[in-house]
Amino acid sequence: MRQEGILRHAAVRLLGLIPTLLVLITIAFFLIRMAPGGPFDGEKILPPEIRANLDANYHLDEPLLQQYFRYLGQIISGDFGPSFQYKDWTVNELIARGFPVSATIGGLAMLLAFFLGTLIGTIAALRQNSAVDYSMMGVAMLGISIPNFVVAPLLILVVAVYAGWLPAGGWDWSWQRMVLPVVTLALPVIAYIARLTRGSMIEVLHSNYIRTARAKGLPEWLVIRRHALRPAILPVISYMGPATAALITGSVVIERIYSIPGLGSYFVQGALNRDYTLVMGVVVFYGIVIVVLNFIVDLLYAWLNPRIRYDQAP
Amino acid sequence: MNSNDKISTVDPSPDDPFAAAFVEEDVRGRSLWLDAWHRLLKNRAAVVSGVIMIIMLLLVLFGPLLLPWEGDFTDWDNTSSPPSLETRHWFGTDAVGRDILVRTLEGGRISLLVGLVATLVSLAIGVSYGAVAGYYGGMTDRVMMRIVDIIYALPFMFFVILLMVVFGRHIVLIFVAIGAVNWLDMARIVRGQTLSLKNTEFVEAARACGVDHHAIIRRHIIPNLLGVVIVYVTLTIPQVILVESFLSFLGLGVQEPMSSWGALVNDGAQDMESAPWTLVFPAVFLTVALYCFNYIGDGMRDALDPKDRL
Amino acid sequence: MTLSVLTRLFLACSLLGLTACGERDGDFGSPREQRSTPVELVLLEDGQPDPSVLAEEQVVYRGNGEEPETLDPHLAQGVPSSHILRDLFEGLTTESAGGDLMPGAALRWNISRDARTYTFYLRRDLVWSNGDPLTAADFIYSLQRVLNPETASSTSRSLLPIQNAREVLAGELPVEELGISLLDEFTMQITLTGPTPYFLGLLASPVAFPVNRKNLEEFGDQFSKPDKLISNGAFVLKDWTPRVSIELQKNPKYREAGLVLIERVIYVPTEDRSTEVKQFRAHELDWTYEVPNNQFKWLQRHYSYELVISPWMGSYFFGFNLTQEPFIDNPSLRMALSLAVDRQIITDKVTQFGEQPSFALVPPGIDGYVPFSPEFADWTQEEREHEARRLYEQAGYSDDKPLRVEIRYNTGDNHKKIALAIASMWKQTLGVYVTLVNEEFRVFLQNRKQKVITQVFRVGWISDYNDPYSFLELFRTGNGQNDYGYSDSTFDALLDEVGTERVRARRERLMFEAERVLMSDYVIIPIYSYVTKRLVNPHLRGWRNNVMDHHPTRNMFKLNSKDTGEQL
Secondary structure (H helix, E strand, C coil): CHHHHHHHHHHHHHHHHHHHHHHHHHHHHHHHHHCCCCCCCCCCCCCHHHHHHHHHHCCCCCCHHHHHHHHHHHHHCCCCCECCCCCCCEHHHHHHHHHHHHHHHHHHHHHHHHHHHHHHHHHHHHCCCCHHHHHHHHHHHHHHCCCHHHHHHHHHHHHHHHCCCCCCCCCCCCHHHHHHHHHHHHHHHHHHHHHHHHHHHHHHHCCHHHHHHHHCCCCHHHHHHHHHHHHHHHHHHHHHHHHHHHHHHHHHHHHHHHCCCCHHHHHHHHHHHCCHHHHHHHHHHHHHHHHHHHHHHHHHHHHHCCCCCCCCCC | CCCCCECCCCCCCCCCHHHHHHCCCECCCCCHHHHHHHHHHHCHHHHHHHHHHHHHHHHHHHHHHHCCCCCCCCCHHHCCCCCECCCCECCCECCCCCEHHHHHHHHHHHHHHHHHHHHHHHHHHHHHHHHHHHHHCHHHHHHHHHHHHHHHHCCHHHHHHHHHHHHCCCHHHHHHHHHHHHHHHHHHHHHHHHHHHHCCHHHHHHHHCCCCHHHHHHHHHHHHHHHHHHHHHHHHHHHHHHHHHHHHHCCCCCCCCCCCHHHHHHHHHHCCCCCCHHHHHHHHHHHHHHHHHHHHHHHHHHHHCCCCCC | CHHHHHHHHHHHHHHHHHHHCCCCCCCCCCCCCCCCCECCCCECCCCCECHHHECCCCEEEEECCCCCCCCCCCCCCCHHHHHHHHHHCCCCEEECCCCCEEECCEEEEEECCCCCEEEEEECCCCECCCCCECCHHHHHHHHHHHHCHHHCCCCHHHHCCECCHHHHHCCCCCHHHCCEEEEECCEEEEEECCCCCCHHHHCCCHHHCCCCHHHHHHHHHHCCCCCCCCCCCCEEEEEEECCCEEEEEECCCCCCHHHCCCCEEEEECCCCHHHHHHHHHCCCCCECCCCCHHHHHHHHHHCCCCEEEEEEEEEEEEEECCCCCCCCCCHHHHHHHHHCCCHHHHHHHHHCCCCEECCCCCCCCCCCCCCCCCHHHHCCHHHHHHHHHHHHHHCCCCCCCCCEEEEEEECCHHHHHHHHHHHHHHHHHHCCEEEEEEECHHHHHHHHHHCCCCCEEEEEEECCCCCCHHHHHHHCCCCCCCCCCCCCHHHHHHHHHHHHCCCHHHHHHHHHHHHHHHHHCCCEEEEEEEEEEEEECCCEECCCCCCCCCCCHHHCEEECECCCCCCC
8 A cells, every 4th residue: 555655656746847847947047047247248348240159159149938948959858058158068068077076075964964963963852951952952053053154264274274184175086175065064954953853852752652662671772773763853854855955055155165166156157157058057957956855855754654644635 | 712711601590500510700721822931931042042132132223323433434544453442443343444343233233134024025925825725725735835846946045146146236135035035934834734723623613603714814823823933933034144144155145335244254254364353253243143043943932832843 | 051052152252252352373273384495496507497406296286266168269268268278379479487579389570661561480390289280371270260250259359450350250251361371381471450569469379379270170169178189389288177177288299398397287276265375375286376355464474485476467447437427528526536546545455465556547567658647646645635625526516415426346355345445535535425336247247338327337457468559449439348438539549540650669659648638538547557466386486477477387397395305
């Protein structure tokens, strides 16, 4: 019974991808073109003939709707077009290079945040209202109280410049260059997860079946691991979707300050430089990532929580 | 429920022995709000935070009036000077000689304003949307939440950036952009609450009495949402302030000569070694404010609905 | 409990704040400044360094600002790509380390009497990096390509002095009609529309670099990728990972490969100025693109040995929109505003890096040209402010009827501070109400060009070539860069004459006169002339300060380290 439900749910969600993406593409397409200024504006003005040629090369002289459909057709075949700004590269190439970097850092940050966050939250919950609880949560909250563009240069200064333990920035897939960015990126997420876990764990610990388990004489750690952890984690799992979004946006700052060639700063540069294709490519790509991730999270949640229902009858 | 509600609806008749049992009695139930207030007061973190926030509010509102410098006065003899008592720049000056203390306080006005207004915008949109979706249920609900799902999938920050790029950097736009992108969580929560409220007895009773939908939403659903909403508002404000600081980092935040804590902190972070006072003071204000909002929000949540864990 | 957490936090921060007071001298532990000293430079007779002083590894890491948009020399704009291109390619002429013109691919040249025909005699043994011979035909091909309207090169307008270039770019004439001709395998001729003294310098810039025809035909627009690009300069393109690094390797087929000492140069994109400095301090970079503006005093104190500041051929000023109120037909108001700016304060306190306060359009440092200097350049600032107030009132403004004006600038830390400074000066001296409008770059440019809503706006102009004309032509009637709406027939006539004047001294006098006309109309408020400022590893030598800020890697080399013997 449950298997069928999950499969049906999965299929419905996957189909839901398409309208979502369509809306995403359309909004982004028209929004970026509404921005004043164009990709070929520069301090040194172009002669009008050159300008005309450039526009023609990139189909910018066509009516907007025509450009839109042309673009849709391109996307369906998986071609995001050439980058306006980085003339030697196509958007596909840039995304192919940038995404693994962002994904690695984002993924590691997520793992770190998950484990550290749940750990802190659990300990705080177990020692609720004690000094341990307050101080652990207090420190965790630093993650959402200090902007990451302050933490990042501070870390670079202390760890890379003064102590010389790690490089100051740049990227070559070595673990040394990953440490600081991953940590900085993870901090706000650690804070949220710690909070969520603490609250959820407290609630679970007060429930009846935990009392029963304790009454049966099970050691505390077994109680936690076997009975408390799973239900307590549920809210954290459903937070993973928004958490990913947070990581993606946080990456913009991290990538800029640590000089990391990820997708986030491609987007910002693209928006500022009116690199239409690059902006669209990144937006669509991230849209897909978020939807897929949400989908996985949904499945994970359903698997973990035997009580979920699929029919949404009012 | 009104604390003055009376229970009895039967007219007592003097010779009915059982009627006495139905004598009207004023039910002085303890109101939900009073309960919550007491619980809140017991939460020391929240209380201390509340006091600090009130002090901070007074400082940012009235502080600049009492100080000798104006926010845009450039003291050319004292550019980038550290805090000192003789120059009367107690927090030091920035690179063009503006007093950091005044700038921090005035920046606080903007940050708190942005936090408040953007949150209210997302509140207005989110509450109405969520309440309608939850209350009407069925297809309406499905469609509306589908739309929310779709919008949720859009990389939110990117759209804020795009909006700022397209429409320029007017401060009103910042409110609207942040608020309009932030309402989704509120809508979802409100919808969830509404769904569960909808099936409670008093709503059923009201419907049985023939009260129309709008009135029900207005008089029964929304007041009971207030708890959740207040918690959410208090927890959103710090998020919004951080978003604004992020925009400042990108060069898309509030315009000079207005400043916000985020912009000040961003400027200060550039010079953290050469002029740390430009970073430390606004950063402390920002961090303390964010901490306080979070503690107050958590406290409110614990107080108003101890079972509800977001 | 919570109180203790909050208190602890507050205490920590106040401690931070307290340590911030007073002199900062590395309170957070001293920066990692194990400065090793380079050995003494010993030069041999031919001017090359003695091999014994050279470091074993001749590798340079250069911070290069933004990621270059392309490495196609005919399409590249912007300074970052030009640095890399100057390492990859060589034109007919080239520059010495000090910026002096030198023969490049061309061994020598003749200039006709009327200064309109140049005949170039190429060296006979030149080869491309793949071994193909490099002949005059390659240069003809390349010039035709860059001026071909289909290539859509935005830098091609520098080559407008070539005869028929304008018509070819406009598509009116076929590319074969360009005023260039092949005389024989190693000789070519270029005909110009008029005497252009800076033409030889132009030939050393990327727009005139040769590209290999086979390379283009084989790979189309992918030709500028590593392992594909064929170039003729001191280096070849080894690797390009966008936003990570661009690695160049020494080209053994370069005509002077024997004199090139650096084996590899890695260009590292550095978007964040502060991080770039940190990378330098962590010994990850030998050369930075720039330094952050606020850190001058600190850098002076801690890195004075590495900090290099040098005049740069660029002008920073604010322009007036002359087509709208309040500045239309109002030269005395414009003069008042210009006088009220205290340039000394701006260069001393705001920019701080030794920029020179400027009262003219053309920056100093151009050979033979003495920039214009108005009378009030010699006054004191009080005298200027006094005169400013007089003129302000004469224009009809006062404290009761103050001027309300907008200053527009594009996002940038420096721009913001200068605009703030000017706003404050105008307010404090004249009582003007200034609104600061900070716009994102593209929006800013568009508004400036349209001349509808702008009033006072920021302009920064780095010259394309070492001649005052590159500044003056911005103000010609109808010039695409003329965002001021300035139109003066005397000025235009003078510029026309400059275009036909052969005699150097006379030409310079004409330009001086043109500048005088321009400045007397108070079209702009000059603020300062640019300087380049960067950090350089003291072990890195061979480069020279020059006013165009061109530093090809082929002149550089790295010295050994005295103390440890190992190179940092």
